[in-house]
Amino acid sequence: MLQELTIRNFAxxxxxxxxxxxxxxxxxxxxxxGKSIIIDAVHLLVGGRGSSEYVRHGASKAEIEGLFFISEQHPCFEKAHELGIEIEDGMLILRRDISxxxxxxxxxxxxxxxLAILRKLGSTLIDIHGQHEHQELMNxxxxxxxxxxxGSEEIDEQLADYxxxxxxxxxxxxxxxELSKNxxxxxxxxxxxxxxxxxxxxAQLSLNEDQMLEEEKTRLxxxxxxxxxxxEGYENLQNERKGLDYVSQAMSVLETAADVDPRYKELYESxxxxxxxxxxxxxxxxNELEILEFDPQRLNxxxxxxxxxxxxxxxxxPTVEEILAYLAKIKEELESxxxxxxxxxQLQKEQSIQMKEAKEAGKRxxxxxxxxxxxxxxxxxxxxxxxxxDKTVFDVSIKEQEMTPDGLDLVQFYLSTNPGEPLKPLSKVASGGELSRIMLALKTIFSKRVTSVIFDEVDTGVSGRVAQAMAEKIHQISVHSQVLCISHLPQVAAMADTHLLISKNITEGRTRTVIRSLNKTEKINEIGRMISGTEITPITKKHAKELVEIAYTLKTK
Known part of the structure; x- marks a missing residue:
C-alpha cells in the first residue's frame, strides 16, 4: 500500500x-x-509521462516521493528482482524529480x-482509473x-503453451x-x-592464438x-657475490646450534x-638465460x-572465439x-506440423x-x-479469426441496456454513467489482484440510488485493496474510512494547495457542503449525518 506521499513544487x-x-x-x-493534481503526481511517480509544465512557477524542479509497504507475496518483489532492485523490510521508496x-x-x-524501469515496477503498485479508463473499456x-x-488461473498456463x-x-x-527471396x-x-x-x-585460427602471440611479442x-x-638475479645468487654462500654458512652454524640444543632444529631446517x-x-x-634469445624474424x-x-x-x-562462432553460423547458413x-x-514439413500443433493449442x-x-x-x-x-444484458462474443500472437480468438464485449434491444458492441451503446458502472463492476471483480487502486472521478454521471450503490461498491473494493478516490458524490464520501479535504489559499500573492484529514464533525460538514453547495443548512447537515450513519451500518455488517 501507499503509506506516505510527499510533493514539492508541483503545479x-x-x-x-x-x-x-x-x-x-x-x-x-x-x-x-488540486485534487486531480495529487493523482497526477502519483501517476508520474509510477512512470507516467512528465512535462516541465508540472513544475511550479519560479521553482527549478518538481519533486515527488512515495513510500510503499508491500508483502513478500506481492508481484512487485519478483519484478524488482528481475530489474536488479533490492527490497528490505517490505519497504519501497519511489522518487521522481522533473526539472x-x-x-x-x-x-x-x-x-x-x-523511466521505463520505474514504469514497469510502478505498474505492479498502483492501478489508476479515471475518465480515460472508460476509453480503454471502449477499445x-x-x-x-x-x-x-x-481467467488467469487457468488461461495463463495454456496461453504460455500457445x-x-x-x-x-x-x-x-x-x-x-529468407530462403525464398529472389x-x-x-x-x-x-x-x-x-x-x-x-x-x-x-586464416587457420586456433582458440586463444591472439593472446599467446601477444605474450610472445611482449617477451621479444x-x-x-x-x-x-x-x-642480475642469477649473479646475486651464484656469481661474484655468491649470495648462496652466505645462506650455506648460516645453515652450517645453525646445524651446529641444533646439535647442541634441539630447540634450534626448526630454524636450521627452515x-x-x-x-x-x-x-x-x-x-x-x-637455464632460462641459456635458451633466451632475440629473434627479429620471429617478431616480424x-x-x-x-x-x-x-x-x-x-x-x-572482437575475439578469435567469436570469429570461429560466426564461421560455424555462416557455414550452416551456406549449407542451407x-x-x-x-x-x-524440410522446413515446410516442419511448418505443417508446427501449424497443426499451434492451432490445437489455440483451440484449447x-x-x-x-x-x-x-x-x-x-x-x-x-x-x-x-x-x-439488472435489466442490462452483458455478453462476451468470441469469434474465430486468423492465427495471431494471442490466439485464434476475436473477443468483444456486447451490451443491451434496455429490454427488447439487441446486443450491440459496448462502444456503441453505453452512456458515460453506464460505462462508469460497468467499469466499477469489472474493478470489483479484479480488485483482489491489486494492492492500491485510485479512482479519479469515476462516479461522474450518476446520482440517487445508483450513487449509493457505487459508493458501496467502491468500499467493497477497499476491503481487499487500498483505495484512494476523488469524488463529488456525498454517498462516496460518507463511506470513507479516511476523509481528506483539499483546499487552496493565497499566501503572499501565491496560490497554495492545502490538505487535511477531517474528524467526524468536519466530515459531516463537508458532506453537507457537497449536498447543498456553498450554504450548509440544518436540513443538509442532518442529511449528511444520516448518510454517515448509514455508511457506518453498511460497513459494520
Whole structure:
C-alpha cells in the first residue's frame, strides 16, 4: 500500500506530505483546489509521462516521493528482482524529480533507474482509473486481455503453451521466407558467405592464438630487459657475490646450534629448505638465460599474424572465439542455401506440423476462454444488478479469426441496456454513467489482484440510488485493496474510512494547495457542503449525518 506521499513544487502545490491508511480514502474539495493534481503526481511517480509544465512557477524542479509497504507475496518483489532492485523490510521508496527543462530523474530505493524501469515496477503498485479508463473499456482490442486476466488461473498456463508453439512456428516461417527471396538476392548472399568462409578458414585460427602471440611479442620486444633482470638475479645468487654462500654458512652454524640444543632444529631446517630452494631457482634462472634469445624474424612473423587476426576481428567479431562462432553460423547458413530447395521442403514439413500443433493449442486456449467468458458474464451481471442495471444484458462474443500472437480468438464485449434491444458492441451503446458502472463492476471483480487502486472521478454521471450503490461498491473494493478516490458524490464520501479535504489559499500573492484529514464533525460538514453547495443548512447537515450513519451500518455488517 501507499503509506506516505510527499510533493514539492508541483503545479499549485508548494509542499505537502500525506499519510495514507488502509481501506477507503476519499479526497474532496472545491473544483480547482488540486485534487486531480495529487493523482497526477502519483501517476508520474509510477512512470507516467512528465512535462516541465508540472513544475511550479519560479521553482527549478518538481519533486515527488512515495513510500510503499508491500508483502513478500506481492508481484512487485519478483519484478524488482528481475530489474536488479533490492527490497528490505517490505519497504519501497519511489522518487521522481522533473526539472523546469522537462528532464526527469527517477530513483527506486535510492538507486537511479530509467523511466521505463520505474514504469514497469510502478505498474505492479498502483492501478489508476479515471475518465480515460472508460476509453480503454471502449477499445475492443483490450477486451481479450481483460478476459484473459479474469481467467488467469487457468488461461495463463495454456496461453504460455500457445505462445511457445506460435513462436516456434514463426521462426520456421521466417527461415522459409529468407530462403525464398529472389534469385539475385540469394546469389549475392551466397557469394558473400562463400568469400567469408574461405577468408576465415584460410586464416587457420586456433582458440586463444591472439593472446599467446601477444605474450610472445611482449617477451621479444622486452628481450633486453628480461635478459638483464635474469642475469642480475642469477649473479646475486651464484656469481661474484655468491649470495648462496652466505645462506650455506648460516645453515652450517645453525646445524651446529641444533646439535647442541634441539630447540634450534626448526630454524636450521627452515634455512636448509630455503638454501636448496634457492639453489634450484638459480639453476632454473641459468637455464632460462641459456635458451633466451632475440629473434627479429620471429617478431616480424608475430606482428604480421596479429595484423591478419585484427583485420578478421574488425569484420567478424572482437575475439578469435567469436570469429570461429560466426564461421560455424555462416557455414550452416551456406549449407542451407546451397541445398535450399531440400531445406525449404524440410522446413515446410516442419511448418505443417508446427501449424497443426499451434492451432490445437489455440483451440484449447479458445475453449478455456469460452469457459471463463461464461463466468465473467455471470459475475458482471451480479455486479450490475447491485448497481441498478439488472435489466442490462452483458455478453462476451468470441469469434474465430486468423492465427495471431494471442490466439485464434476475436473477443468483444456486447451490451443491451434496455429490454427488447439487441446486443450491440459496448462502444456503441453505453452512456458515460453506464460505462462508469460497468467499469466499477469489472474493478470489483479484479480488485483482489491489486494492492492500491485510485479512482479519479469515476462516479461522474450518476446520482440517487445508483450513487449509493457505487459508493458501496467502491468500499467493497477497499476491503481487499487500498483505495484512494476523488469524488463529488456525498454517498462516496460518507463511506470513507479516511476523509481528506483539499483546499487552496493565497499566501503572499501565491496560490497554495492545502490538505487535511477531517474528524467526524468536519466530515459531516463537508458532506453537507457537497449536498447543498456553498450554504450548509440544518436540513443538509442532518442529511449528511444520516448518510454517515448509514455508511457506518453498511460497513459494520
Amino acid at each position: 499549485i502545490i508548494d509542499e505537502i506530505s500525506i499519510t495514507f491508511s488502509e481501506g477507503l480514502t476519499v479526497l474532496t474539495g472545491e473544483t480547482g483546489a 523546469n527543462s522537462g528532464k526527469s530523474i527517477c530513483r527506486i530505493n535510492g538507486k537511479l533507474v530509467t 475492443e482490442t483490450m477486451h481479450l486481455f481483460l478476459l484473459d486476466d479474469f 505462445h511457445q508453439k506460435y513462436n516456434v512456428l514463426s521462426e520456421t516461417e521466417k527461415k522459409i521466407r 534469385e539475385q538476392q540469394i546469389a549475392q548472399r551466397l557469394d558473400l558467405l562463400q568469400f567469408q568462409v574461405q577468408e576465415i578458414e584460410n 620486444v622486452n628481450y633486453e630487459k628480461l635478459f638483464e633482470s635474469l642475469k 634455512v636448509s629448505n630455503s638454501y636448496y630452494m634457492l639453489e634450484d631457482t638459480a639453476r632454473s634462472i641459468r 612473423e608475430i606482428e604480421l599474424r596479429l595484423n591478419e587476426i585484427n583485420q578478421l576481428k574488425r569484420k567478424y567479431g 542455401m546451397i541445398h535450399r530447395d531440400s531445406t525449404v521442403e 486456449l479458445s475453449r478455456l476462454r469460452k469457459k471463463w467468458a461464461k463466468k465473467l458474464i455471470n459475475a458482471i451481471h451480479q455486479e450490475l444488478k447491485v448497481l441498478y442495471m
